[in-house]
Structures are given as C-alpha cells and as structure tokens.
Amino acid sequence: MEMLAAKNLSVTFPECNTPVLSDISFSVEAGAFAILCGATGCGKSTLLRMCKRELMPLCEKSGTVTLEGMDIAEAQTGITAADIGFVMQHPEQQIVTDRVWHELAFGLENLGYPTEVIRRRIAEMAAYFGMEEWLECNPAELSGGQKQLLNLAGVMIMQPKLLLLDEPTSQLDPIAAADFLNTLQRLNRDFSVTILLAEHRLEEVIPMCSHLMIMQNGRIERQGSPRSILQTAADGDMPDDMPAAVRLYHGLHMQGNCPLSVREARQQIMPLLSFSRSTVPEKDTRLPNDTALAFSDVYFRYGRREKDVLRHLTFQVVQGEIYGMIGGNGAGKSTALSVAAGLHRAYAGRVSVFGKKISAYTSGSLYRDCIAMLPQDVQTLFLYNTAEEELSELDAEYRETLKDYHFDMDDMLSQHPYDLSGGQQQMLALAKVLLMKPRLLLLDEPTKGLDAASRQGLGEMLLALQKQGITILLVTHDIEFAAQYANRIGFLSQGEMISEDTPREFFSGNAFYTTAASRISRGWLENAVTIQDILQCLPNERCDQ
C-alpha cells in the first residue's frame, strides 16, 4: 500500500528564477524506512516541508503530494497535523513548554483530547521511551539527545502514520545519534510507522533503510532499494558521505553485491583482496619542538561543591600541528578548551600559552595576535545584517588579511549570516576569528551539522591554515574527521588525558572507538584508518587513487 507519494511536484520560491524542486515523483510504501540524501541545499528540507501542510513554504507549486491517495493540500487540518509527524534539526528550539509532561501533552491538547486520554497516552509514551524519570523535569536540564527523543515522543504521542524527519541527528553527538536512530528503527519495525528521513550522515542509516532517494539540484536522481542503487551508481552521482563499505566497494570498482555495513564489507570484500603490504607507511611530519599550549596537572570544577570536570590534565600542543582532542560526552573536552581560551580559570595546575602563563596575559592581550576560539554555536558570533559587515567590523581590510587562506565567499558577503547554510556559517565564523590574527586556533566541534562536502572544505581550510603556521586545537566527536586531518590525537575521558598518539597509531590501537575503515580492515591490515589507506596497501594495478 502506498503511504506517501508525489507526482510531478515542482516548486519555485517567489522572486527566484530557478525552481527549488523540479518534477519530483516518488512513492513510499506503508511501513517503509525511506532515506532522502543529498548535499546541503539540494532541496531535501523543502521537499519534506511540501509533505507537511502546516509547514509548506510560500511558493508556486505544481503537481501533487498525496497521503494514502488523498491530496495533502485538500485534507482536513486536524488529520494532517496528527497523521504526519515532523521532527526538525534543532533539539532545543522545537520544545515549546517548560515541563516534559506538558511537552508531551501539547500536541494532544491542540487537538482537543480529553484529560483521561492524554493521561494514558503520556504514561504509554513515557514507558516506551523510558522517560518516566524525567517527566517532571524542565527540558532545559536534559541533554541534546534526550531533548531530541522528547521531540520525537511529542510527535509520536499523536500516533502519526507517517514520520518526516529533517536531519534530526545533525546536532547530536555520535552516541546520542545512534540511540535516536535505533529508536526510529524500533518504531518502524514494531509499529510499522512509515519513516521519511532526510540525512547526510549515512554510515548508520543506510543499513537500516528500505528505500533510498538521492537528490541533486532539486531533482531525485535515483531511487529504489539501497543495495541496487549503490551497486549501479556511478562515482559521480553519489554523495560523498556514503558508508565506508560502499566507498571501499566503489574505490575497488567491484562488481556484484554492494556491502552496506562493516560486517558485510568484512565478509564480502576483504577476503577477496590480496594486499601487497600490511602496514601503511606513516607520513613523516616533523614539527618544531616549541609548545604552543601546555596544560600541566590542571584541575577544574564549575562550582565549589561540584565534581571535578578536569582532573590531572596534562598535555601539550606543539607549534604548527593540528591536535585533535576526542572523547565521549561530558569528558571535559569543551571545558578544557574554554580553560585554554582563558574563559574559565583552573583552580590548580598550570596552563601556559606560547611559554607564558595564561594569567600573565592581561586585559585581553590573550586574544590579540595570540588565541582565537571558534565556539560550537557559531551563531553566537553574528551581530550584523550582512556577512560583509561581520568581517569589516573587526578589520576594514579584511580581504587583504584573509587573502592567504583562499576563502571562497564572494557570493555570501551580501547575505544575512542566518540565511547561510551550516557550512557557510562555519566558514564565515572561521574567517571572523582569523581576523584577530591568532597563532593558536581553538575549534569546538567545527563539523557539527556539516555535510561531507562542507567537512572536506573545512578540513582543507585547516590544512591551509597549518601551512601558514597556525597551530590548531580541535575538539570533536567526529573521529573520521580527526583521523583524516589531525597530526596527533588526544583521548580525554572523565577529565583526564588517557592516551595521545598519531591518528594512525591511536585508531589502530582502539577496537571500538575507531573509524569504520579501521574496523573493516582489522585483521588484514595493521594500521589503516581511512579508505584511502586500505586502497594504498593494494598492489598498484588495483589501486586507482
């Protein structure tokens, strides 16, 4: 049975010449787990919003979207509100009220359900999602992952037939994201809720889905079962963020069944390969021995009666390197960064920046030609109406200052910072902090919410900055990104530095906390951490990259 379908849907925004969506036709069966993927700006969000009447943008539209054969534009309002659930990207801003139970009740109250029904549904939802303990909480006390689960529960309580999700995990850390996706899978499997998920982090979701749609420039280029699509796709029309197994399959130009998960890649591909060597040569990067940032025995806590967030933290960032600091949630990564930026003061231990104690930098001299910090939420930096004003505020000659870094931002200068895409906002914020001419750049989760192309752009920018002699301390959950761009990795756990090494040594030493490529090649290769590494170890005639 068909749940959601679109026929020849084209959408043009007012005052735009080119359509956002052109001639889109698709059909999602009842009970399907469908995934919509594609680069940022290809029209994923618009397409999802066209399927939810309450959120349809103001536009010129032709063609139809139907829910169970009924045109959405003509359906009764109460029906579309309840039957189609919609979860958006930002966990925080979707929450309306100040109590978890009230948030759950909100949708049902809107539809005028009586108290007894609402009471039962809340109890049901709380039991299913395991949130009885926080029913009385203020949502502000919850973690990002819990907030997003609350948003999902607040929608599921209306018992929708179709669930639309617009990049719901992009703001979550990997553990919370996996948790959220597992919940989705459970809802799909146990209740046959039809799911349409727009996503660009595909490593986990591709093996779950039953229907894959790849979008490009407002069109659906390919759709069907994931295996058949990924098998036949040419390199060109594949998004860059496919699972490692798929990228390996394509890197090898193989025929036959395409593996989707690490397990399948280990079973189907690795036994067929004969490697010419079992270790990847370590890149020789010599760095000067001068330290840019040194923590020795640093302790920090937020309040007198609270627990230590940083304990006995000792590490050094050498001048000219990219240092990746990774670790789980609440390991103290962001706190360590704000201590390094002088925003919090350690109660014991010594923090020195370029050989000088951090407290010796007085009246803001720490931030002039020395340290700059890119916060996790880059919107906290934006103040003006255009990107150009943001930059010229700090340095009227900003073009001159930035010319060595090759920022590609001519087309965004006239736009409002909030209208830029996540990747562009990140670039603008980075440009802004670079105007302070830092020698040490601190980055807090710079890849959060970015798609593969923007991540790659950012990574290349970091390498360019490194060439200019800027030292970079990068705090991230994104181990693939750290593996690819960092010179050294430090692993923080419960406020302590557990181990420090080069990415290759570090990730090949870990069995769980490591990259997909390392998990695929374990047992065959000793220290491969990216797909490129695996391809490098093959005899030359098979290696194309």
Next chain:
Amino acid sequence: MRHFQEMNPTAVTVHLLLTAGIAMFSDNMILLGFSLLCAAAFYVMQKGMTNWRFHFFALSMPLVIAVLNPLWNQHGTTILFFMNQRAVTLEAILYGVMAGMRLSAVLYWFQNFTLLMNSEKIFYLLRCLSPKLALVFSMALRNISVYQGQLKKIHQAQKALGMYRENHLIDDIRISLRVFSVLLSWALENGIITANSMAARGYGVQKRSSFTHYRWTGYDLVLTAVSLVMAASVVWAAAEGYGQWQYYPVVVVPSCSVMNIGITGIYVILASLPLIHEGKEILTWKCLLRKI
C-alpha cells in the same frame, strides 16, 4: 497516606483563602485567637520547630500593635494614663491586640499556603482560570532558561573575540549591549523554529483542551463543599450582626447566645480541618502499622 498538601490544589487553595479571608475581616478576638492557634499549629506540624525568626516576628505582632495603636488612636473612654498630653485608652490597646492577632493569623495562613503550594500547583490553578495565559506563561518560563544558557555562550564567544578590555567599566557596558543585541537576533530567528514546531503539532487547529496532572477525588470535593458551606454560614451570621465585637467607645463583648458561640465554633472547625486531616492520617497509619 495522603497529606493535606497532596490534595487537589484547588481544594487546598479554596480552603486556605476562605479561612484566611474570614480572619482578615473579623474583629472577634476569640475567633482570631483560634485562627492563630490553628494556623501556627499546622505550620509547626509541617515544618517542625524551626524558623524561629518568623515565629518571633509573627507572635510579637499583637504586642507591637497594642503598644503602637494608642499613640495614634484617641478613641475610647477608659483612660489609663496620659503620655505627651495624649490619652492612652484601654479600648485602643485592646483594639491593637486584636489587629495584631489578625495580622499574625493571616501571616501564618499565607505562610502555610506557600508551604503547601509549589510553582507546579500555582501553574495548575492558572490553567483552571485561563489555559491560554497558562501556556504563554509556560513558554515564557522555558524561554527564560533557554535565553540564560544562550546568553552565557554568547558572552564567552564575544569575550574570546578580544575586542574589549577586562575590568573596564565602559567596555563591560559595551560588551553587554553587544551580547544583548546578538541574543535578540538569535531569539527572533530561533523563535521561528518553535513556531513551526507548534504549527506542525496542530496548534491553532481547533479549541485546545487543557491537560493537568491533578485529579479530583471524592475527598477533595467533600473538603471543598464543607469549606464553602461553613465559610458561607460564618459570613451570613456575621452579616446578620452575630458575633461582632465593639471596641469604641467602650468594649462590648457579644452575649453568650447560641448564634454568637456557634459562629466561632463553626469557624474553629473550618480552621482546624487541616489539623484534623493530618491527625486522622497519622492515626490511620499507626493503626495500619500495628496490624502488620
């Protein structure tokens, strides 16, 4: 075991407001004395023998006002002595004692009210009065905590831009203005997401219902009905002129008629309902324990 404070907030509020309300307008010293006694006993029962400063403050009221009232008030006929050529009368002192007891009793009742209520319960009362206002209130409370968090983030990000000196008054003001301005545009931009989330869940589709945690049990209904009936009969009797004390020009205590005593008696039962309830619960609990 169900404590008085676990009863339906409306029932509790109705009872406390009626009891305190009658005390507020009564000039019957015996009635006020019992009111004060019940309120203070319930307060001690709830909080234990702590908060001495409040007890001292509240219980010294009759004394303080008894001393102060004659200084301004020259009414009354029984002159005790002269002070600065002004007559100090017995009636004025007695009236002061009565006013002090009234104030003290009302203070205790409201202190009990804050003990029994919390923000959640007050919010429930608001929902009963106006669900729309309650929703706005709830959203505002949520936004306060969200904005506080964002404010902190913005402040740190802007501070790390290094445009301002530390410990410099003018720069402190400038950075605050800047942070506020960033927060404002952030709030406006992100408010749209909240609005979308509300629309997506059917806000404005039809008349909303209003969900609350609290239930009405038979016991709550009985408490409310009994409170209302008792308070109504006390008010009716008072309006008819029963149980009224007169202070000026001479103190006239009402006669020992059935009505005059009855009005005080009914009020005493009303005021001691919370005590009776708690006492009953404690007894039941003890009986149950003995059976084990």
